[in-house]
Amino acid sequence: SQQGEEDPQALSIQEGENATMNCSYKTSINNLQWYRQNSGRGLVHLILIRSNEREKHSGRLRVTLDTSKKSSSLLITASRAADTASYFCATLSGSARQLTFGSGTQLTVLP
Amino acid sequence: ETGVTQTPRHLVMGMTNKKSLKCEQHLGHNAMYWYKQSAKKPLELMFVYSLEERVENNSVPSRFSPECPNSSHLFLHLHTLQPEDSALYLCASSQESSGNEQFFGPGTRLTVL
Numbered sequence: 001s002q003q004g005e006e007d008p009q010a011l012s013i014q015e016g017e018n019a020t021m022n023c024s025y026k027t028s029i030n031n032l033q034w035y036r037q038n039s040g041r042g043l044v045h046l047i048l049i050r051s052n053e054r055e056k057h058s059g060r061l062r063v064t065l066d067t068s069k070k071s072s073s074l075l076i077t078a079s080r081a082a083d084t085a086s087y088f089c090a091t092l093s094g095s096a097r098q099l100t101f102g103s104g105t106q107l108t109v110l111p
Numbered sequence: 112e113t114g115v116t117q118t119p120r121h122l123v124m125g126m127t128n129k130k131s132l133k134c135e136q137h138l139g140h141n142a143m144y145w146y147k148q149s150a151k152k153p154l155e156l157m158f159v160y161s162l163e164e165r166v167e168n169n170s171v172p173s174r175f176s177p178e179c180p181n182s183s184h185l186f187l188h189l190h191t192l193q194p195e196d197s198a199l200y201l202c203a204s205s206q207e208s209s210g211n212e213q214f215f216g217p218g219t220r221l222t223v224l
Contacts, residue, residue, distance in 0.1 A: 042215035
């Protein structure tokens with residue numbers, strides 16, 4: 001079964017607004033990662049948060065992790081049209097060697 | 112550029128053709144991956160190679176055959192594909208000891224007629 005589930009599936013906002021995407025997962029994790037994908041292209045790693053961390057920042061990105069609720073959120077502040085893309089969470093669990101990806105959130109930022 | 116290249120970027124093939132996808136990473140990583148991405152479906156992991164040894168094969172049909180001749184190169188050999196195999200095929204690499212952050216190539220858009 002799928003480990004990560006993003007919510008919402010699609011999000012449309014105006015430029016300058018903040019965008020929040022959520023990810024829920026089922027099993028305990030070593031770390032959780034967020035990736036971005038522009039249409040028809042490869043994924044780009046954005047940020048990694050370890051299971052013993054609660055919050056992490058990178059530029060306009062803020063990620064939180066709540067292991068008790070098995071959930072994470074990605075906040076993009078002051079969004080730009082160029083932020084339009086699909087955003088995926090991925091989890092690394094236990095002895096697993098590979099990431100398990102969610103279905104993604106399609107973010108559209110309107111100019 | 113992520114340091115992972117894939118060729119070709121687009122491929123159209125008939126069901127009886129044989130073709131190969133190529134991936135090369137310039138990052139010194141010790142693990143490489145093939146993923147399949149179909150419309151409206153989550154990313155599907157196909158194969159994992161760690162130190163050039165295949166460590167995962169997620170019930171992928173035998174018409175897909177991976178090859179990892181060295182730590183920098185990964186191939187996916189395609190034979191007798193079906194139209195439902197049309198998808199974006201993504202290659203990625205990572206350094207397994209460092210949290211497994213993955214670096215992806217741009218993908219090969221495959222269409223099977």
